[in-house]
Amino acid sequence: MRGDLIVAVTGASGSVYAQRLIRFLAGTDLRVHWIVSEAATLVIRQELGVSIDPLNPDPTKLIGSPAPQIAGHSCKNFAANISSGTHPTRGMIIVPCTTGTLGSIAAGACRNLIDRAADVTLKEGRPLVCVVRETPLSQIHLENMLRVARAGGTILPANPGFYSGQKTLEDLVDFVVGKILDRMSIENDVMSRWGH
Numbered sequence: 001m002r003g004d005l006i007v008a009v010t011g012a013s014g015s016v017y018a019q020r021l022i023r024f025l026a027g028t029d030l031r032v033h034w035i036v037s038e039a040a041t042l043v044i045r046q047e048l049g050v051s052i053d054p055l056n057p058d059p060t061k062l063i064g065s066p067a068p069q070i071a072g073h074s075c076k077n078f079a080a081n082i083s084s085g086t087h088p089t090r091g092m093i094i095v096p097c098t099t100g101t102l103g104s105i106a107a108g109a110c111r112n113l114i115d116r117a118a119d120v121t122l123k124e125g126r127p128l129v130c131v132v133r134e135t136p137l138s139q140i141h142l143e144n145m146l147r148v149a150r151a152g153g154t155i156l157p158a159n160p161g162f163y164s165g166q167k168t169l170e171d172l173v174d175f176v177v178g179k180i181l182d183r184m185s186i187e188n189d190v191m192s193r194w195g196h
Helices: 015-026 038-048 057-064 098-106 113-123 139-150 168-183
Strands: 003-009 032-036 070-073 089-095 129-130
Touching: 003 015, 003 113, 015 038, 015 057, 015 070, 015 089, 015 168, 032 038, 032 098, 032 113, 070 113, 089 113, 098 113, 098 129, 098 139, 113 129, 129 139, 129 168
Parallel strands: 003 032, 003 089, 032 070, 089 129
Antiparallel strands: none
């Protein structure tokens, strides 16, 4: 696959999934565009004790090491190159994905750069992975998931498996992150695999 990868973080619980994914991507040669919603910065501070500026998100603060190939974008910046289908990307990951963001994508309502980038990803036929982290799910949530899936997106709930001997919280996080990377066809050995 050619092009850059877009990673967005929204305000659902589960910031650790985004942190682990960004940490992995920082060790690759992929160019990444990183968007963080304002609500996500509150959750990241609560869950990880890290302060992120939503207008100028710095991945170094999230992962604790330099990541020069990861470019942060303000979620208010509709002029960003990733807001256009003419900018080639290999797809987009929203991790975690709030049900509000999911609803905006399902409705085609581009309220911010995250929604717009997801809209562009779908219209260009590129992979969109929404890591929904909510429970229980209402009928509205389920209908929005179905609409996004029918439009070409992947709904990948943050549901770790337990069949490969996961013993720690990190193992469970890695299981979900490994599934995300697999769905984007990014080679990885993040998770323990069945039968290995």
